[in-house]
Amino acid sequence: MKKWFGLMLVMSTILYGCQSSDENSEENTEGKLSVVTSFYPMYEFARQVAGERAEVSLMVSAGEDAHHYEPSAKDVAKVNEADVFVYSSEEMEHWAESLLETTENDKLVVARTADGVESAHSHEHSGGEEQEPVNIEIQGAAEHYHTGDMIKLSAVTDNGADFEHWHWYTRKSADEEWVAIPNEFSSELEYLASIDNFEVRAVLFDDNHREFAESEPVKIVIDNHGETPGHGEEEAHEHGEEEEHEHGDEAGHEHSDEHSDEEGHDHSHGEGEETNHDHEHGSAEGAESVEIIGLADHYHTGDVVTLVAELQGETDYQHWHWYSRSGENEEWEAISGQETDHFEYKNTGESFDVKAVLLDDDHNMYAESEPISVLIDDHENKDPHIWLDPVLAQEQVKIIRDALIKADPDGKEVYEKNTEAFNNELQELHEDYEAALEDAEKRVFVVQHQAFGYLADRYDLEQIAIGGLSTEVEPSPSRIAEIGDLVKEHKVPIIYYQQGANSSIAETVAAETGTKTATLFDLEVLSKELEEKDLGYIEAMRENLESLQLSVQ
Incomplete structure (x- = not known):
C-alpha cells in the first residue's frame, strides 16, 4: 500500500510539475518563506509564529478530514517546493510519512509538532509517582459447571486500586492465545459455560488504558456427567436440553437455550456436512441476501459498534x-x-470480522451476510488530539518556531517575538480554563467522539465517549436505555457532538433521555462555522469553555 501510494505521489508530482512551476516561481519572487501545513491547528499555529514573514498554506482545506485525507498532486508539488512542512503526528495524519518519503526536497525542514509532547504529557500525568503493585484474585469459581450454566466470577484487588476499567479473557489451554470476552468491563463477570474446559483471567487497566495488573488464570471445568467435552454438535444440543429440564431453573433454561442456539450454530459454520446442509437450505429457499449497514471506517477502543442487518x-x-x-x-x-x-457491541480494542445470520423456525440458516471488517484504530494507542490542551499547544508552537528559525535564521527575532506573544495568549486561555473549572462539583462530560482526553486530563475532568451514534443507524431502545442510565448516574444535562458533525441522532438520544445537545470544536476540520465566524484557535477554544460549563458546574 505504501509503495503504491509513493508511486502515485511521484507520478502526480511529474504530471503537476509544469502546471505548478509558475505558481512556485511567483511565490519565490515575493521573498517569503514557504510553509505548508497539514490541517487547521497546524495552520493556525504556524500563521501566528510566522506573521508576515512567511507564506503559510493549508493542505486539508474546509470540510475535509485530516484522518482520511489523501494528498493531491498540487499538495505534493507544494511540499517539493516548500521551505518548511508542519504536521502533528502520524497518528493524526497517517499519510504524512509516505508523503515525506516521496518528497524530493533536500532543503525541506520538517516540524513534527508532537515531538516531545507525548513524553511531557505522560510525565505530567504520572506526576513521577508509581502505583503500588496490585494483586488480583478471581473469586466465585465452582468445582465444575454443566454446559449452559451461568458462570459468575468476581475480580478482587488486595489494596483497593482506584482504577475501574476491567477486561476478562479466556483461552482453551495454555498453548492458546487469550481472547477478550466482549462487553465485560467491570470486576464482575457473568459468562455462559460452553462445552469444553477453559481458563479465564481478569486484567485491570489504568486511566490511559494501559495494563495495570492481572490475575492468575483460573481453570473452569465443564463436567456434563459422562458426556465427553467436545462431542458432536447435535449431541451437545440435546444434552443441553436435558440439563435444562433436570435443573428446572428458569434463568438457567434461558441461558442454556441461548447457548444451544449460539454455540451449536456457531460450530455448524465449521467443517462438516451440517455446514453444507445449511448453505443448501438457504439456496433452496431462495433466500435473499443480507446487507450490513452502519459500518464506520474505523472505531476507537471502547466505542460501541452499531450495525443493522437488512x-x-x-x-x-x-x-x-x-x-x-x-x-x-x-x-x-x-x-x-x-x-x-x-x-x-462495545469493542475491546481488537479489530475483527462480523457477519449476520438469519435462521428459520427450525434453526437452520435461511440467509447470511458477507463478512465485514470492523477496524479498531486507536492511532497506535495514542490520543492524537494534543492541540486541545492549551499547555501542550504551547509546546507545539515552540517546535514550529524552531523549524522556522532553522529554515530562516535571519527571521529568528521575529519568530521568537511572535511565539512569545501567542504563547502568552495560550497561557491566559489555560488560566481561564483553570479558574472556570477548578471548583466545579460535576466534572463529567459526555461526547460522541473521544477527542477531548488531553483537555480532560489537564483540567481533571472525566470524558465519557458514547460510541454507536452512527449517522446511518438509529440507536435501538436498549442502547437509548443504556445511555439514559449513564445520563442519570452522572446527572448529565448535555450530550456534546463535534461541531460540523451530523447532530440528528444526538438530538434523538437527547430527546429520549431528557437532555440537551451542544457542540464542541475538536478543530480537526476547518468547518464552515469557523470560517463564517472568523474564529481562530483561541476564539474556538473559548467557545468550548463556555459550552463545557453547561455540564461541568
Missing part, C-alpha cells in the same frame, strides 16, 4: 445471530446477546 426481501423469520472472528484463519464464534437485526 434482508433484501421479505420474510417472517426474526431469529438472528451475529458471529465474529479475529481473522480469516480463525473460526467464527457466536456473540452472546445479539439476537436481533440490530448489533450493538
